[in-house]
Amino acid sequence: MVSLTTTMRRLGIITVVTPTLISSTAAFSRNLTLPSPLRNHGLTNSIRLLKSRSLLSSLSCFSSSSSAAYLPALDEFPSTKASVAMRDDNKKVILKGMSYASLQEWVESHGFRPGQAMMLWKRLYKDNIWAENVDQLEGLNKDFKRMISEHAEFGALSFKDVRSASDGTRKILFTLDDGLVIETVVIPCDRGRTTVCVSSQVGCAMNCQFCYTGRMGLKRNLTAAEIVEQAVYARRLLSHEVGSITNVVFMGMGEPFHNIDNVIKAANIMVDENGLHFSPRKVTVSTSGLVPQLKRFLRECNCALAVSLNATTDEVRNWIMPINRKYKLSLLLETLREELSSRHKYKVLFEYVMLAGVNDSMEDAKRLVELVQGIPCKINLIQFNPHSGSQFIQTDEDKMIKFRNVLAEGGCTVLMRFSRGNDQMAACGQLGMLGAIQAPVMRVPEQFRTALKASV
Ligand code: SAH
Ligand code: SF4
Numbered sequence: 001m002v003s004l005t006t007t008m009r010r011l012g013i014i015t016v017v018t019p020t021l022i023s024s025t026a027a028f029s030r031n032l033t034l035p036s037p038l039r040n041h042g043l044t045n046s047i048r049l050l051k052s053r054s055l056l057s058s059l060s061c062f063s064s065s066s067s068a069a070y071l072p073a074l075d076e077f078p079s080t081k082a083s084v085a086m087r088d089d090n091k092k093v094i095l096k097g098m099s100y101a102s103l104q105e106w107v108e109s110h111g112f113r114p115g116q117a118m119m120l121w122k123r124l125y126k127d128n129i130w131a132e133n134v135d136q137l138e139g140l141n142k143d144f145k146r147m148i149s150e151h152a153e154f155g156a157l158s159f160k161d162v163r164s165a166s167d168g169t170r171k172i173l174f175t176l177d178d179g180l181v182i183e184t185v186v187i188p189c190d191r192g193r194t195t196v197c198v199s200s201q202v203g204c205a206m207n208c209q210f211c212y213t214g215r216m217g218l219k220r221n222l223t224a225a226e227i228v229e230q231a232v233y234a235r236r237l238l239s240h241e242v243g244s245i246t247n248v249v250f251m252g253m254g255e256p257f258h259n260i261d262n263v264i265k266a267a268n269i270m271v272d273e274n275g276l277h278f279s280p281r282k283v284t285v286s287t288s289g290l291v292p293q294l295k296r297f298l299r300e301c302n303c304a305l306a307v308s309l310n311a312t313t314d315e316v317r318n319w320i321m322p323i324n325r326k327y328k329l330s331l332l333l334e335t336l337r338e339e340l341s342s343r344h345k346y347k348v349l350f351e352y353v354m355l356a357g358v359n360d361s362m363e364d365a366k367r368l369v370e371l372v373q374g375i376p377c378k379i380n381l382i383q384f385n386p387h388s389g390s391q392f393i394q395t396d397e398d399k400m401i402k403f404r405n406v407l408a409e410g411g412c413t414v415l416m417r418f419s420r421g422n423d424q425m426a427a428c429g430q431l432g433m434l435g436a437i438q439a440p441v442m443r444v445p446e447q448f449r450t451a452l453k454a455s456v
Contacts (some may be wrong), residue, residue, distance in 0.1 A: 060148055062179040085169070092153045095124060096232065097225030099265060110147050116140070118274065125275035130236045145210070156225035157182075157233060169420045170238060176226065180219055182253055183431045184230040187420050188242040198230040200263050201254025203432060206288050207439045208310075209320045210353055212387040213253045213432040217439045221259040224320075227266035231276060248278055250285040251306070253431045257285075257293035265295075267303045280304070286351065291327040293333050298339050306349040306380075307336070311359050312367035319442055320358070329371065336375050346376065347413075353382045354395035354403065357451025365403045369410030378413045385419050387428050391444075391452040 093106060100121055107117035119140055123131045131137055134149040157174040160181060164170050170186045185197040203216035230252075235245050238445040246268055256263040263285060271280045286306035287294055297305065309329075311317035317324035336348055350372065354360045372379070381404055384394045395403070400416055407414040444452060 007080075009124070028083055031148070033255065057324075092151055094156055094223070094225040095120075095148075095152050095154055095224050096156055096228045096269075097265075099269060100274065109273065110151065112144055112147070116144050121145075121272075121274055123273070124154075125232065125269075126277070128235075128239070130232050132236070156223065156229040159233065159237070162237065167420055170242075172230075172234060172237065173231070174233070176222075178220075181433065182226070182230075184234055184243065184252060185431070186234050186238050186242060192243065193247060194242045194245045195249055196231050196245050197236040197249050197252045198227055198266075199252035199254055199255040199431065200227060200250055200259050200266075205258060206255045206321070206323050208288060208322075208440075209442055210306075210310075210355060210384060210390065210392050210431045212390070212430050212434075215389070215434055215438045216253075216432045217437070218254075218258075220256070221262060224262040224265040224269065227262060228269050228276075231270060235276075246278075247282040248284070249306075250283075255288055255290070257286070257287045257290040257297065259297060260290075260293045264301050269303050284349065286349075288321055288323050289327050289332045290323065291331055294332075295335060295339060298343075304349065306351055307332070308351045308353070309368075309371075310353050312354075312364045312371060314444060316448075319354070319445055319448075322442060333371055333375065336377075340376055343376075348375065348377045350377055350379045352379060353384050354400055355384055355451075356393040356395045356399075358392065359402055360395040360399055360450055362402065364405055365406035366410070369407060369412060372412065378415065379407055381407075381414065381416045383418045387430050390428055391441075393451070393453060 095103070098106065100117070102120055104114050104117040107120065108114060123129045123137050123140070129136065132154055134145050134154075136147070137145055140148075149214070157176065160173040160175045162170055162172045168188045172184045172186065174182050174184065177184065180202045182199045182202055184199060187195045187197065189195060199222060201221050202213070202219035204213045205218035206214055207217075208214045229249055231245070239245060250263060267283055267285060270276045270278050270283050280302045281304055283303040284306050285297065285301070285303055286308060287297075288308050294305070294307075308321070309317075310321055311324075311329075314324060314329055317329055340346055340348060352359070352368070355371065367377070381400055383397075383400065384392055386392070386394065404414050404416055
């Protein structure tokens with residue numbers, strides 16, 4: 001059998017992430033040779049972020065010469081399925097990774113009453129307590145507290161820093177147990193609404209060409225506890241400054257549906273009426289369009305759904321959102337049409353990042369009106385947030401307004417969203433930190449080359 005390292009070198013794959021792999025890949029990570037299928041698609045680099053256990057199976061998807069050769073492999077990162085999340089080192093449970101049902105089961109397994117589980121749950125999530133340690137569990141019985149301190153942990157994240165942008169947006173940085181860093185954004189809006197934007201992964205595998213997080217590639221999935229804790233921590237840290245946090249959007253780092261088990265679990269904890277008690281209509285999970293997971297989400301979670309459309313033709317979407325090569329626009333939209341037909345008052349939010357000369361023509365606007373026919377929806381036009389190395393240019397505001405008008409005249413409900421937190425890299429698509437190795441830049445279709453920056 002050909003050695004793993006040889007196979008990887010031949011395929012031009014850089015492996016990042018798990019410490020066990022770092023030593024074996026360091027030797028060739030600076031010395032890339034691209035396999036011809038990748039060279040032919042104009043990739044400047046090829047990155048795969050692989051977990052050791054799925055390394056070999058993942059390699060097989062690179063040996064194909066089809067365009068699917070560099071699609072994200074969606075089964076590479078199976079989510080944590082265990083109902084009770086444990087830390088590997090000391091076998092303590094992580095409280096915020098448990099649904100209420102698992103918490104109750106765990107409490108009972110230690111000989112305590114279900115009522116005590118509810119008291120603990122409320123102290124974790126309700127009534128502005130947001131307990132961080134056992135000392136903050138006022139009113140709980142001493143033996144119960146002792147058991148908790150012996151067998152459970154409260155926090156899944158360590159606070160690293162908070163940065164404030166000039167418009168009041170705050171970006172909170174957290175360090176994870178393995179030293180990786182994630183970002184959470186808190187956006188105060190008018191009319192008493194404050195939104196927390198949570199991350200679901202460290203980095204992202206989807207490689208959307210306009211997104212800074214996508215440039216990082218995927219490092220790992222977040223656990224349900226790491227997702228929930230972002231919302232709890234944001235409330236604890238900032239509620240007194242920005243008022244109560246009313247909305248959650250899964251629009252931070254990562255593709256939520258690539259980590260579907262943990263995202264559904266976290267979203268369900270967020271809307272639990274004895275817990276954080278966000279209204280399900282105010283918790284929105286945004287996806288780049290992973291169709292099977294989207295169907296599952298609609299069946300298992302009653303939170304709101306946003307879909308990042310960002311293009312009106314497969315040609316453009318294949319380029320700027322490579323996931324479209326796997327799930328084409330027609331399949332994505334037909335699935336939504338079918339799934340939402342039987343739902344009462346449920347609207348999907350389509351997000352559309354406007355990229356000058358790429359997806360912002362009046363023909364695009366007209367096509368968009370046609371594409372969303374029959375789908376109960378709202379459309380959010382998003383101003384492109386630039387970042388270092390990005391090749392795209394913002395559509396100017398006048399053109400955005402014209403585009404919006406075509407949609408409105410076509411009968412669509414349409415909103416415009418301008419950058420928030422831009423000066424602290426806290427806006428949509430600006431989160432994360434690039435390492436030395438970055439995700440591949442896709443070949444730009446001929447007719448769009450002049451629309452991009454000459455050099456980046
Ligand atoms: N992965 C999910 C959620 C995170 S991205 C998704 O793609 O939907 C959240 C939103 O930010 C998406 O609508 C995405 O299209 C948008 N976005 C990404 N990069 C951006 C950028 N540079 N400027 C503006 N919006 C961006
Ligand atoms: Fe991932 Fe969303 Fe960024 Fe695409 S836009 S790379 S799916 S975070």
